[in-house]
Amino acid sequence: MTRTHPIERVRNIGIMAHIDAGKTTTTERILYYTGITYKMGEVDEGTAVMDWMAQEQERGITITSAATTCYWNNHRINIIDTPGHVDFTAEVERSLRVLDGAVVLLCGVGGVEPQSETVWRQADKYRVPRICYINKMDRIGADPERAFEQIKSRLAANPLAIQIPLGREETFRGVVDLVNMKEYDWGTDLIGTDLAVREIAADRQAEVRQKRMDMLEHLSDVDEQIMERYLEGGDIPPADVTRALRKATIAGKVVPVLYGASFRNKGVHPLLDAIVDFLPAPADIPPVVGTHPRTHQSETRRPADDEPFSALVFKVQNDPFMGNLAFFRVYSGKAHVGSVFYNSVKDEEERVSRLLEMHANKRKEVKEIFAGDIMAMGTMKNLSTGDTLCAKNRPIVLESIRFPEPVVSVTIEPRSKVEHTKLHAALGKLVKEDPTVRVAQDPQTGQTLIYGMGELHIEILMDRISREFGVQANTGRPQVAYKETILKAAEGQSKYIRQLGGKSQYGHCRLSVQPLPRGEGFAFVNKLKAGVLPAEFASAVADGARESLDFGILAGFPMTDIRVTLTDGSYSETDSTDVAFKIAATMAFKEAAQKAVPVLLEPIMNLEVVSPDDYLGDIAGDLNARRGKIEGMEMRGGSRVIKALVPLAEMFGYATILRTLTQGRGVFSMEFHAYETTPLQIMEAIVARIEGRVS
Numbered sequence: 001m002t003r004t005h006p007i008e009r010v011r012n013i014g015i016m017a018h019i020d021a022g023k024t025t026t027t028e029r030i031l032y033y034t035g036i037t038y039k040m041g042e043v044d045e046g047t048a049v050m051d052w053m054a055q056e057q058e059r060g061i062t063i064t065s066a067a068t069t070c071y072w073n074n075h076r077i078n079i080i081d082t083p084g085h086v087d088f089t090a091e092v093e094r095s096l097r098v099l100d101g102a103v104v105l106l107c108g109v110g111g112v113e114p115q116s117e118t119v120w121r122q123a124d125k126y127r128v129p130r131i132c133y134i135n136k137m138d139r140i141g142a143d144p145e146r147a148f149e150q151i152k153s154r155l156a157a158n159p160l161a162i163q164i165p166l167g168r169e170e171t172f173r174g175v176v177d178l179v180n181m182k183e184y185d186w187g188t189d190l191i192g193t194d195l196a197v198r199e200i201a202a203d204r205q206a207e208v209r210q211k212r213m214d215m216l217e218h219l220s221d222v223d224e225q226i227m228e229r230y231l232e233g234g235d236i237p238p239a240d241v242t243r244a245l246r247k248a249t250i251a252g253k254v255v256p257v258l259y260g261a262s263f264r265n266k267g268v269h270p271l272l273d274a275i276v277d278f279l280p281a282p283a284d285i286p287p288v289v290g291t292h293p294r295t296h297q298s299e300t301r302r303p304a305d306d307e308p309f310s311a312l313v314f315k316v317q318n319d320p321f322m323g324n325l326a327f328f329r330v331y332s333g334k335a336h337v338g339s340v341f342y343n344s345v346k347d348e349e350e351r352v353s354r355l356l357e358m359h360a361n362k363r364k365e366v367k368e369i370f371a372g373d374i375m376a377m378g379t380m381k382n383l384s385t386g387d388t389l390c391a392k393n394r395p396i397v398l399e400s401i402r403f404p405e406p407v408v409s410v411t412i413e414p415r416s417k418v419e420h421t422k423l424h425a426a427l428g429k430l431v432k433e434d435p436t437v438r439v440a441q442d443p444q445t446g447q448t449l450i451y452g453m454g455e456l457h458i459e460i461l462m463d464r465i466s467r468e469f470g471v472q473a474n475t476g477r478p479q480v481a482y483k484e485t486i487l488k489a490a491e492g493q494s495k496y497i498r499q500l501g502g503k504s505q506y507g508h509c510r511l512s513v514q515p516l517p518r519g520e521g522f523a524f525v526n527k528l529k530a531g532v533l534p535a536e537f538a539s540a541v542a543d544g545a546r547e548s549l550d551f552g553i554l555a556g557f558p559m560t561d562i563r564v565t566l567t568d569g570s571y572s573e574t575d576s577t578d579v580a581f582k583i584a585a586t587m588a589f590k591e592a593a594q595k596a597v598p599v600l601l602e603p604i605m606n607l608e609v610v611s612p613d614d615y616l617g618d619i620a621g622d623l624n625a626r627r628g629k630i631e632g633m634e635m636r637g638g639s640r641v642i643k644a645l646v647p648l649a650e651m652f653g654y655a656t657i658l659r660t661l662t663q664g665r666g667v668f669s670m671e672f673h674a675y676e677t678t679p680l681q682i683m684e685a686i687v688a689r690i691e692g693r694v695s
Contacts (some may be wrong), residue, residue, distance in 0.1 A: 003305075003370050005074070007281060007282050007283045007304070007305070007370070007371060007372050009074060009281065010075070010076050010077075010078070010281055010282055010372045010373075011075060011076070011077045011078065011101065011275055011276065011279055011280075012078045012098070012099050012100045012101070012282065012329070012372065012374055013077060013078070013079055013080075013099060013100070013101045013102060013103060013275055014079070014081075014092075014096060014099045014101075014102045014103070014128075015079060015080070015081050015082065015102075015103050015105065016082045016095075016096075016102055016103070016104055016105070016119045016123075017104060017105035017106065017107075017115070017116055017119065018107070018110070018113035018114065018115035018116045018119075018669075019083075019115060019669070020107070021106060021107045021110070021113070021116070021135060021136075022105055022107070022135040022136060022263065023081055023082065023105055024081055025262045025263050026103075026105060026133070026135065026260075026262040026268065026271070027068075027079060029262050029265060029268040030070060030077075030079065030268060030271075030272060031068065031070055033268055033269060033272065034071055034072050034077075034272070035070075036069075036070045036359070064083070064091055064317075065080050065081065065082045065083065065091040065094070065095045066080070066081050066358075066360045067079070067080050067327060067358045067359075067360075067374055067376075068081070068358065068359045068360055069357055069358075069359065072272045072273075072275070072276060073272075073273070073276050075276045077272075077275060077276070078373070078374045080095045080099065080374075082095050082119075087452070087454035087456045087457035088453070088457065089118060089119075089122075089404065089453070089671070090404065090434065090435060090436040090453070092118075092119050092122055093401060093403060093404075094314045094315055094385065094401050094403075094435075095314070096119075096122050096123055096125075096126045096128055097126060097312070097314055097401045098312060098314045098329035099126075099128055100128070100129075100279065100280045100281070100282055100284070100285050101128060101129045101130065101131075101275070101279030101280055102123055102128050102130045102131075102279075103130070103131055103132075103133055103271070103275065103279075104119065104120065104123070104130050104131070104132050104133070105133050105135050106132060106133070106134050106147050106150075106151070107134075107135060107136050107139075108136040108137045108139060108142035108143065108144055108147060108168075108259075108261075109136060109139050109140075109141045109142055109143065110636070111143070111146055111147040111150045112147065112150040112151060112154040112155060113608075113669065114608045114669045114671060115669065116154075116155075117154060117155065118671055120155045120157070127252065129249050129250050129278075129279060129280055130157075131249065131255060131256045131257070131274055131275070131278055131279065132159060132255055132256070132257045133257075133259075133260060133267070134147050134148070134257065134258070134259050134260070135260055135261065135262055135267075136261060136262075136263070137165055137168055137169075137172045137259050137260060137261045137267070138168075138169060138172045138261035138263070138264050138266070139169065140169055140170075141638070142168045142169055144165055144168065144259055148161060148257060151257070157255045158222075158253060158254050158255060159254070159255045159256075159257045160215060160218050160219065160245075160254040160255065160257060161178070161211075161215065161257045162177070162178050162179055162215060162245065162256045162257065162258065162274075163176060163178060163257070163258050163259050163270065164178065164207075164208065164211055165259040166183070166185065172261055172266065173186055173187055173188070173266065174186050174187075174196075174266060174267075175259050175260070175267060175270060176200060176204065176208055176211075177270060178208070178211055178212045178215050179238050179241050179242055179245065180238045181199075181200060181212065181238070182197055182198065182199070183196070183197070183198050183199070183200055183201065184197055184267075184269065184270055185197075185198065186264075186266045195269060216230050216236060216241070219241070219244055219245065219248065219254070222251075222253040222254060223244040223247065223248055225244065226240070226241070226244045242277050242278075245277070245278055246277060246278050249278045249279065249280075250278075250279075250280045250284050256278055258270060258271055258274055281372070282303040282331075282371060282372030283304075283372075285303060287301055287302045288300070288301050288303075288331045288332070288398060289399075290310070290388065290397050290398040291397050292395060292397070293344045293347070293395050293396075293397050294395075299396040301331055301332035301333075302332060303331060303332060303371050303372060304333075305333065305334045305371050306333075307332035307333050307371065308332065308333050308391045308393075308394035308396075309332065309333030309334065309335050309339075309341075309389070309390055309391045309394075310330075310331045310332045310333060310388065310390045310391075310396050310398065311328045311329060311330045311331060311388070311390070312328060312331065312387075312388055312389075312398045313326050313327070313328045313383060313384070313385060313386065313387045313388075314327055314328065314329060314386075314401065315327040315385060315433075316383065316384060316385055316432055316433050317433055318429050318430075318433050318468070319378075324378070324383070324429075324432070324433075325356070325358075325376045325377070326376060326377055326378075326383050327358070327374070327375070327376045328374075328375060328376070328377070328389060329374050330369055330370065330371055330372060330373045330374075330375065331371065331398070332371050333371060334369060334370045334371065335352065335355075335368070335369055336368040336369070337352060337353065337354065337355055337367050338351060338353075339351070339352050340352075340392070341389040341390075342389065342391060342392035342395060343382075343383060343387050343388070343389060344387075344388045344389075344390050344395045344396060344397045345384075345386070345388055345397060345400075346383075346384075346387065354377060354378055355367070355368075355369055355375055355377055356375060356376040356377060357375060357376075358375075363376070384432065385401060385435050386400035386401045386435075401435075403435040403436050404436060404672060405436075405481075405672075406436050406437070406438055406451035406452050406457075406481055407451075407453065407454070407480065407481045407603040407648055407672055408451065408453070408454055408455060408457070408458055408478050408479070408480065408481060408648070409449045409450060409452070409478070409479045409480075409481050410449070410450055410452075410458050410462075410476050410477070410478050410479065411442065411447045411448065411449055411475065411479075412447075412448050412449075412450055412462075412465075412473050412474070412475050412476075413473060413474050413475075414472070414473050415472045415473060415474060416472075419471050419472065419473070422470070422471045423448075423465070423469075423471045423473055424448075425469070426465050426468075426469035426471050427439045427450070427465075430461060430464065430465070434461075436452065436453050436457070437450065437461065438450070438451035439451075440550075442556070447476075451481055453672075454670075455478055455652070458478055462475055477652075478652060480602060480603065480647075480648050480649045481557075481603065482557045482600050482601065482602055482678070482686070483552075483558055483559065483560050483600070483601040483675055484552030484554055484555070484558070484559045484560070484598055484599065484600055485560055485561045485562060485598070485599060486513060486514075486515050486559075486562060486593055486596035486597060486598055486599070487515060487596065487597040487598075487599055488515065488596050488597050489513065489514040489515070489596065490513055490592045490593070490595035491510065491511065491512045491513075491567070491592055492510070492511055492512075492513075492587075492590070492591030492592030492593075492594075492595065493509065493511070493568070493588050493591070494509065494584045494585075494587035494588040494591065495508040496508070496580045496581075496583045496584040498580075503575075504572075504574070504575040505575060505576075505577055505579065505580040506571065506572040506575040506576050506577075506580055507537070507540075507571070507576060507577070507579075507580030507581035507582075507583065507584035507585075508569050508571070508584060509533075509541050509566060509568070509569040509581060509584050509585055509588055510566075510567050510568035510569060510588065511541075511545065511564055511565065511567065511585065511588045511589055511592055512564075512565045512567055512592065513563065513564055513565075513589070513592045513593055513596050514565070515561060515562065515563075515596075516561040516562060516563050517561065518561055518601075518674060518675060518676075519561070519674070519675070520561050522549055522560065522561075522563075522564070523562075523563040523564070524545060524563075524564050524566070525564070525565040525566070526538050526542070526566045527565055527566060527567055528566055528567070528568070528569065532568070532569060532570075533566075533569045533570075533571055533581075534571065536578060537569070537571055537578065537581045538566060539578075540578040540579075540581040540582045540585070541566050541569070541581050541582070541584070541585040542564075542566075542585075543582055543585075544581065544582035544583065544584070544585030544586045544589070545585050545586075547586065548585070548586045548589040548590065548593075549562065552598065553590065553593045553594055553598040554598050554599070554600060554683075554687050555600065555686060555687050555690045555691075556690070557600065559593070559598075560601070560675075561601075562593075564589065569581075599677050599678065599683065600677070600678040600683045600686060600687075601675040601676065601677060601678065602647050602648065602675065602676065602677075602678045603647070603648040603672060603673075603675055604645050604648070604673045604674055604675070604676050605645070605647070605648050605651060605670045605671065605672060605673055606643070606670065606671050606672070606673045607623075607628070607642075607643070607645070607651070607668060607669075607670050608641060608642070608643050608668060608669050608670075609641070609642040609644070609658065609666060609667075609668045610639050610641050610642075610666065610667050610668070611639060611640055611642070611658075611662045611666035611667075612639060612662065613635075613639070613640045615661055615662045615663075615665070615666060616633075618661045618662075619642060619658070619662070620642065622657065622661060623642070623644050623646060626646055626647070626650035626654075627646065627647050627650055627679075628644045628645065628646035628650070629644060629645045629646075630642060630643070631643045631644055631645060645673055646670075649682075651670065654668065655668070
């Protein structure tokens with residue numbers, strides 16, 4: 001079997017934006033116009049192909065990233081439609097890790113919104129080339145010029161308009177393409193198939209030529225060949241402009257900007273052309289770099305079929321028919337049904353029985369896969385997000401995916417003892433599927449805790465436990481995922497001397513602890529001179545210190561941002577064991593941490609409230625009462641935008657309060673900012689409440 005499309009004609013792209021900017025609607029139009037679907041799915045009607053989960057259809061939002069494949073102008077386009085809600089930002093993170101390009105949608109009315117900034121930062125981290133599509137040009141209040149300027153000011157990007165919108169609001173009917181100098185006019189056609197592509201009208205010739213000269217002048221700043229042709233003063237052929245735009249976009253020097261109204265079926269055809277023309281193929285991306293699992297030497301794989309096979313698992317999804325599906329991106333080489341994949345992270349092998357091309361929750365079996373493909377397969381039992389699949393004789397470990405820490409928790413208990421086992425099996429599958437879900441046990445009460453990214457995230461998890469796994473469970477109120485840390489350095493030591501099962505146990509160590517900058521996590525340093533402790537005992541001390549972080553000193557919350565240094569110790573040739581040193585380390589760490597001024601850390605959220613100006617005073621007063629710190633205010637499309645930093649603990653139920661304050665006219669969005677020290681009075685109240693609950 002051979003490729004249907006050479007790697008130069010493959011595009012791996014993501015559709016991403018703030019919630020309700022039109023990502024799924026745009027994807028549905030792409031599928032319709034490329035002939036993949038025969039009917040347009042609508043988000044509002046719950047018929048969108050890409051929003052296949054029951055929870056997505058009921059709420060009209062995207063919850064999980066969905067992959068599909070379509071074809072345009074003899075190119076294969078693999079698309080991942082991502083969520084816009086901040087609670088599901090991990091879906092965007094894992095998608096961007098394996099994509100070559102992205103389409104960032106902006107609302108023509110709202111412009112650059114908070115989650116737009118978040119996904120842009122995520123794309124910056126992975127150096128993903130982007131094009132911008134300013135959607136909803138048909139909406140009342142559409143202001144494309146303001147949205148364009150916000151790309152510069154808020155996203156610190158270099159936007160380049162390659163179209164001029166024909167009209168706006170209810171008069172929007174098409175665009176002028178400044179590259180090919182053509183008009184795309186959909187007129188009043190509601191389906192979008194009656195597209196007129198024609199020469200530019202005489203009354204617009206002067207304006208369009210001036211706009212094209214502005215575009216070429218901007219492009220000449222990043223492309224020498226265009227600069228030479230521009231200075232010569234002659235006309236530059238569309239093919240040369242396209243080449244220069246493609247080169248500058250892939251290099252991240254410019255961001256082409258297009259306009260449309262996807263819900264009205266206008267603007268999607270030129271968007272597809274732009275995806276093919278400007279976004280990179282896998283062959284345009286630098287070779288992927290990893291490490292050898294045993295030698296830890298650097299390994300490189302070119303995006304080519306004749307290279308050794310390598311792929312990264314970026315998503316594991318529970319499947320009612322196959323147990324689990326693993327989505328993976330092939331970076332190099334090719335494989336077929338019956339091939340043996342080597343998991344270089346877990347040192348395991350499995351023969352592949354089925355390879356699948358996914359279309360949301362539907363699938364099509366394929367016999368062979370190639371470099372650049374995004375595919376799925378039935379998983380190995382231990383396969384996890386971030387694992388590398390490769391050829392065993394040429395192993396490589398690719399960089400994994402880092403996910404944000406969850407900030408909200410709830411207690412969960414099955415309604416009957418019979419469902420206890422089912423609940424834990426369900427939680428195990430959810431944790432494997434979603435890396436931002438954590439399951440732990442409350443050290444004080446013994447209750448099971450589920451950690452998630454926000455109230456909506458937790459609500460969806462509870463709904464899935466009930467619907468997919470048939471488990472009826474009671475949940476507590478959402479709680480803040482506090483953490484603990486220390487404020488100063490301190491030392492502690494412990495000798496563990498016991499008789500266990502007729503055998504003596506001896507372990508002795510001295511530890512010092514120091515606070516680390518916020519977000520650094522945990523570090524262990526061994527400062528012992530050679531010969532003081534054998535390596536296996538020093539390793540056991542490190543394990544004991546690391547495990548001690550799980551249960552804090554003040555209230556049992558996990559500890560973070562701490563460096564532990566092993567400064568001294570002793571051992572017995574006959575009685576010392578790994579277990580003894582592990583226990584000694586736990587006791588020494590506890591002693592040191594108690595001396596080091598332990599404090600609680602609480603998650604602080606970035607909050608953006610959009611409301612009519614009339615309610616500014618009430619909103620500001622309420623935020624101050626919630627310990628919020630207002631960072632700035634601005635006007636946006638006739639509404640007042642308030643930006644603030646607010647503790648998550650004060651924000652539960654805020655949607656209801658804001659509706660009351662603004663008579664239902666205010667909206668807000670919130671995302672995690674950082675962990676900060678909890679004020680003393682509030683910290684004491686939290687500790688007292690937990691101690692009272694335990695007693």
